[in-house]
Amino acid sequence: MAELKTPDKLSRFEFIRQGIARTAALALGFLGGFAAFGSRKKNTVWQLDPMKCVQCEHCSTECVVQPSAVKCVQSYPICGYCRLCFGYFEPNAPELTAAAENQLCPTNAIERIFVEDPYWEYNIIEDLCIGCAKCVKPCEQFGNASFYLQIRHDLCVDCNNCSIAMQCPSEAFSRVPADQPYILKHKTREQQVTPAQFSQS
Amino acid sequence: MRIVEYQKNTAALPFQVLKGLGVASGIFSLVVCVLMIANTVNAKRADPIHSPALLKLKDDLNADRNNEALREEIRQLDLLTRRAFFTSHKFNRNAVFMLFGGLIVMVSSFKALEAYKARYFYPDSRQPKDDLIENAAWARKSVTAAGLVMVGFALILALPWKTTLDEEAIAPKNDAAAGGEGSNVAGQPEGVVEPAPSTPTTEPAAPAEPVVVASREEMVKNWPNLRGPVGGIVTMEKAPTAWDGESGEGILWKAKVPLTGFSSPIIWNDRLFLSGGDQTTRQVYCYGIEKGDLLWTFDVRGIPGSPDKAPKVSADTGYAAATMITDGFRVFAIFSTGDLVAVDFEGKQVWARNLGVPENPYGHSSSLELHEDILLVQYDQEEHSFVAGLDVGSGKDRWKVERKFGPSWASPLLHRSEGGNELILSADPKVVSYDPATGKELWSAECLKGGEVAPTPIHADGVFFAACDYVCVAAIDAKSHEVLWKGEDLIPGVSTPIVANGLLFGGLADGGLFCLDAKNGKEKWFEDSDDGFYASPLLINGKVYMMDREGVTHIFEAAGEFKSVAKPALGEPAVCTPAISGNSLFIRGVQNLYRIGS
């Protein structure tokens, strides 16, 4: 049986095998080197840009985490603390109370607390928020846009390819540096909205 | 040879226990899995965002806002829906652990059983009957079959697929972009259906041969554009002040205009030009000014890129709102479809093109302007707004500048000064000045933010005035380009104001005449009137002629106090600015064209 495989043939096969193996090893090394020199990028995470968001509800339906890892956040420094909050109340709310018929949020995830006349504080209860953006839309259209969506990184599983990003109609999702994982409005606008400036204007 | 299978006693208790455990946990996992699927389907139904029952109840409540029972019902249903939603989510979150646990137990049990059932040693007692030739044959068949299945799927998917997106579809845009000095051009939504280059349909004029246009002197003698050659200010030997459309008093002739249009008449020598249109037709008319006879009608049709059906416009704008302009040899007209035509004085088309169907909620209404041999088009729309300078002879872009503005309805102003001409454009939020020869932006002043701009900017005594309904009327210094003042109480919403004797006169869109001090914007007087003003006023022999929407011309002194001179009526509603030739006023009502005077 063994005489079928002549030593000559075997060594030729072995020679070819070694040659290809070395070439492949070189190719892998090259790719590795390419990566080592080509990518000096920081670690990144997914985040959505509230300025691009069009509140289409995909965040609540497309996320692999259910309920979604995208939640509404409230930027207090730009909130108007309105008595009639467009994000909280149904557009035709009969009364300005927390009763279900007056509330816009489908999951009762916004808390409305009286501060002082005529100001009310609005908080997002994250456990209840499903990221549907129903409150974000009117707040942006008619209010100060202090409600907006963000990916919460304690919930996000950081998919290689975010499945909401795939469906987002306004391309609001992108990878951002992990050391600045949130695009928060109150940080970017802090200087524009100090109370002192408002009293001047 | 055959090797006997070695097997442990499967009747032993541990074996039976393991087997039972495996089967039981398998069944358990299956049940959990089915429950989860059922629950997922259920959760989709209990979606609190789109619960149809809840939405309906809320709608009902809108109709009957004080219905306590209904409110209670909403509260109950809301609570129920939310509870169902969260419970179902929670169920699946917990159930998956049960499923997982069940699977682990099942797998472990069966793995343990394998130690009992050492059932591996079963080489066939017979010698391998492998037939290499046969094996290779069906291996080839198998691979070929896989390939054919893939090809089949690919072809099923690929062959019936039709796409509108191809080189041809966006080709017109490329052409336009090439013609427009590389600037971005407006989308040509309808044009993309058929391959349609938006180059002129007639032979383009050779660039070496300059196009002849009338001189400024000739222009001043005529009425080539909206509000006349010098911004609505005229002197007439004998200005008519009394007429009555119903009785015919003071009216030389009256002619029916075939199609409605809110474009104002323009006049060159003995010819008067108008445009009109409806959903399907767009026309240019030429009247003889002596007898009011319709000399010719030009049908605008067959322009590449022109839509079959005109885009929706509001009744106040119509399909031919923009006033035409003439260079003394050609008349130019633009319509709500984006069709722009040049017609000679005999009614022959010189060139025609479609600028892209304007995305304008009320309809395009910016009139045309002219700088030497450049036709100026303000084309502000939802996106891809632009201002362009077109060659009057060929219609080709001389220049084109993208404007980052939304739609506007104002007409451009060509401001002539010793320092050079400027093209002034009003739109939310800025007044911008361009070099009419190159399109270079010269300056801008932000003063019209947050409104819908219709009045044309005007110039008087080194100051530009621009207005925007509900926002302000603003005065901008022509030299420093600073906003001198803003008046927020009395704003000419649609009609363009006029300035005389240091005073700014305007009419409110919903009724009322007013006068402001042109230096500081202080109110001089306000005079109530029943009907609003859309037509632009003229200053004839020091008197302001301002026609309201019912066709009544309010003639008053251009003074710091309101002093009415006359209020002659046209007898039909009118929104167009009059044109003047000799001692006659030419007014277009919604139906008819009138010559008034002597």
Added chain:
Amino acid sequence: MQTILGYLRGRTFLTAALTALALAAFLPSASGDEMRFPQPEFTSGYDFPETTVAPPKTEAGQWLDVALLTLALSIATVFAVKTRSRRGIFWLSVICLGYFGFIKQGCVCPIGAIQNVAMGIFDSNYAVPLTVMLIFLIPLAFALYFGRVFCASVCALGAIQDLVILKPINLPRKVTLGLSMIPYLYLGAGILFAATNTGFIICRYDPFIGFFRLNGNSPYLYLGAGFLLTGVFIARPYCRFFCPYGVLLGMMSRFSRWHLSITPSECVDCRLCETSCPFDYIDKPNTGLDRENRESGVKRLTHLFVMLPVLIVLGGWIGHRLSIPMSSYNQKVFTAEQILAEQANPDLEQTLYTETFDEMGLSEDALMQEALKIRKRMNVGGWLLGGFLGLVFGVKLIGISTIRSQKDYEVVKPSCFSCARCCGYCPSDAMHKPNFVAGSPAYNAALALVNPEKEAQPAKKAPQESKVS
């Protein structure tokens, strides 16, 4: 207020314009950075609460993963090649399933990293993070020298399927050979979609991610359950018939030098291992069997070699035809097509994508240009993908038609997962914990094969009974 309601319920431009108009009357102008309602000045000493945010994972974690991956691969190599221990492989796979699967929740894995690397190569705007590149490369490097030890126990997807192999049936090679062509298609499509920035389909349709995340609300959980249920009977269905990374590993493993072998010494053709592989990745000796006569074999090969370019071109052409539907998977192309369709037919209702595009006020022309660019890239990619598949099919057919003579039982190097199940069946490997029970007839029979003179004499020191297969 009615207008606001109208706005929220059914959005048309007209209502939007009306709303804007109505609002302009009673609200101060507030577009851009200005705010409609000024920030209140509180008199009760109210402090603005802080918006709380949770930090993301750290990069150190990713480097730790790379280190752990390398460590796991090294251990797997020792088990597969050196100690030939199925037990070791098994327990390592349980540990790796726990860590890479359930703790790290499956991301980033080398299978998905194919797409990151493809995107990194073809999209100049995207740089592959070094950790991801290493996660992609290290298993390949191991495969190049030691075979697919990654599949043996490190890959969480492989491990979860390997665990549920309870009643494997041997599918006829007729079927498996055809099915094993799918991974090439999947690999090519995955690379094409990633390279054109259209999406990561390999990640999107990963069937086990729902399990790893223990996410009861994911529809993919059921896909995974389906795969696992199938996997009870058809061993490792995803690995064998879908996994795109397996193609690359196979290419490396084919040339591996120290691959796991069934027998540590010389094969005695006892046929004990014949049915030990649930994946049917053991080739039998074929010496002494009838072979195709030389003349017809050469003729066939000539035909196939001539067919090869035809197959490549045909495949390329089909890929090119397919590029149009494939590019519609790209959101930009999809939106552009929708816009054109709506313009051609004004009765069409706007989709979310076209509506959003309108709302954002972007240049339609630029979108069309870009969509066309993607379409063009997809077209080139379609030619390449189709050509690649044509080549793969052609080479496969040639491979089938050139049978190397084989005298021993050997693993199919490119496919073998190095799970070491077969090792325990080899009587030559009595030193390495085989699946034999001392004194059993099978053991005796096996020993008889290896050492005929020791027949009927049970070994004094019986190797331990294994509880795992």
